[in-house]
Amino acid sequence: MGDARIVILGAGPTGLGAAYRLQELGYRDWDIYEADDHVGGLASSYVDDAGFTWDLGGHVMFSHYEYFDRLVDKLLGEDHSVKMREAWVWMCDRYLPYPFQNNIRYLPKEAVWECVQGLLEIQDQSQFAPPANFHELNLQKMGKGIVKYFMEPYNFKVWAHHPTLMNTRWIGERVSMVDLEKVLRNVILEEDNKSWGPNNTFKFPLRGGTGGLYTPFVPYIKDHLHLSTRAERIDTARKRVTFADGTTTDYDILISTIALDRVVDMIPGVPAEVHGAAKRLDYSGSYFVGIGVKGRIRAPSAGCTTRRRPAPSTG
Ligand SMILES: Cc1cc2nc3c(=O)[nH]c(=O)nc-3n(C[C@H](O)[C@H](O)[C@H](O)COP(=O)(O)OP(=O)(O)OC[C@H]3O[C@@H](n4cnc5c(N)ncnc54)[C@H](O)[C@@H]3O)c2cc1C
Numbered sequence: 001m002g003d004a005r006i007v008i009l010g011a012g013p014t015g016l017g018a019a020y021r022l023q024e025l026g027y028r029d030w031d032i033y034e035a036d037d038h039v040g041g042l043a044s045s046y047v048d049d050a051g052f053t054w055d056l057g058g059h060v061m062f063s064h065y066e067y068f069d070r071l072v073d074k075l076l077g078e079d080h081s082v083k084m085r086e087a088w089v090w091m092c093d094r095y096l097p098y099p100f101q102n103n104i105r106y107l108p109k110e111a112v113w114e115c116v117q118g119l120l121e122i123q124d125q126s127q128f129a130p131p132a133n134f135h136e137l138n139l140q141k142m143g144k145g146i147v148k149y150f151m152e153p154y155n156f157k158v159w160a161h162h163p164t165l166m167n168t169r170w171i172g173e174r175v176s177m178v179d180l181e182k183v184l185r186n187v188i189l190e191e192d193n194k195s196w197g198p199n200n201t202f203k204f205p206l207r208g209g210t211g212g213l214y215t216p217f218v219p220y221i222k223d224h225l226h227l228s229t230r231a232e233r234i235d236t237a238r239k240r241v242t243f244a245d246g247t248t249t250d251y252d253i254l255i256s257t258i259a260l261d262r263v264v265d266m267i268p269g270v271p272a273e274v275h276g277a278a279k280r281l282d283y284s285g286s287y288f289v290g291i292g293v294k295g296r297i298r299a300p301s302a303g304c305t306t307r308r309r310p311a312p313s314t315g
Pocket residue numbers: 009010011012013014015016033034035036039040041042043056057058059060061062063229230231232257258259286
């Protein structure tokens with residue numbers, strides 16, 4: 001693809017990552033087009049008239065691929081703090097440390113027993129066929145009790161869809177699988193286990209909120225970046241993108257990071273079954289309510305480790 005012209009649509013994390021890599025590999029003939037007037041997509045942050053910075057929902061860095069970590073170090077430099085994830089689950093009139101499945105000892109005793117009993121029932125994994133969906137996976141790996149008390153209500157709350165409607169391919173390291181010995185040890189010896197997970201500590205930009213991780217991409221790609229340029233039509237036969245202002249660009253290779261159901265609408269001649277499939281894709285939306293507090297904050301010094309009090313959330 002040495003001489004190919006590459007067009008990227010969208011300058012969210014995916015488009016920025018692709019652009020950065022093309023630049024790093026020495027490609028010259030490429031451009032990235034973004035409908036908004038800033039980069040970052042759903043991981044952006046906005047500053048309002050009162051000077052508050054708002055993230056589009058809380059963002060925690062999960063990924064720990066070596067390349068990704070190195071890139072984060074390069075982009076943020078010293079301009080970050082290291083946060084310790086400390087999340088708590090409000091249940092049965094009390095807080096449990098996250099991940100729930102490692103800290104069931106905080107539940108009422110009958111509920112602890114239900115969870116342990118469920119775990120005992122699944123110890124023989126040979127009884128199970130491959131899970132057909134996320135709910136089945138949870139039942140097979142965590143047992144009925146943990147699913148009843150936590151996995152089912154929590155995941156419905158997070159994704160706004162029942163776990164039976166979700167597949168299991170996205171999970172990776174995101175869900176803490178259960179180790180019966182560890183669970184029993186924590187229950188009997190009354191020990192906590194809060195530190196699990198790829199995001200138990202994570203870097204956060206010192207300035208600019210979550211979006212502060214994405215704006216530092218701009219200097220690397222600015223010669224190829226076109227903001228406020230919304231793609232409206234993709235002619236896949238002629239390999240041409242038409243933008244809202246009537247201008248066009250041709251491509252040999254197109255990397256679209258636009259939501260699938262929308263991009264399908266932009267391509268004339270897409271077969272009806274593809275249209276139908278795109279329309280049937282499920283997704284959830286969110287409303288964010290921010291509360292600004294007037295006062296002075298003590299700016300954390302570069303590279304410091306901060307630790308927050310438990311927040312009343314189920315995150
Ligand atoms: C509330 C919330 C919490 C989240 N928490 C986390 C978290 O803790 N950790 C984590 O890793 N991830 C988290 N995510 C997910 C993360 O934000 C997304 O995975 C990421 O933003 C996806 O990046 P993307 O570039 O693929 O898509 P997007 O961020 O959606 O970017 C797509 C870009 O395409 C642009 N675009 C759309 N249409 C057009 C068009 N016609 N022409 C040109 N440009 C167009 C958009 O303006 C946008 O900038 C969270 C997401 C939300 C909403």
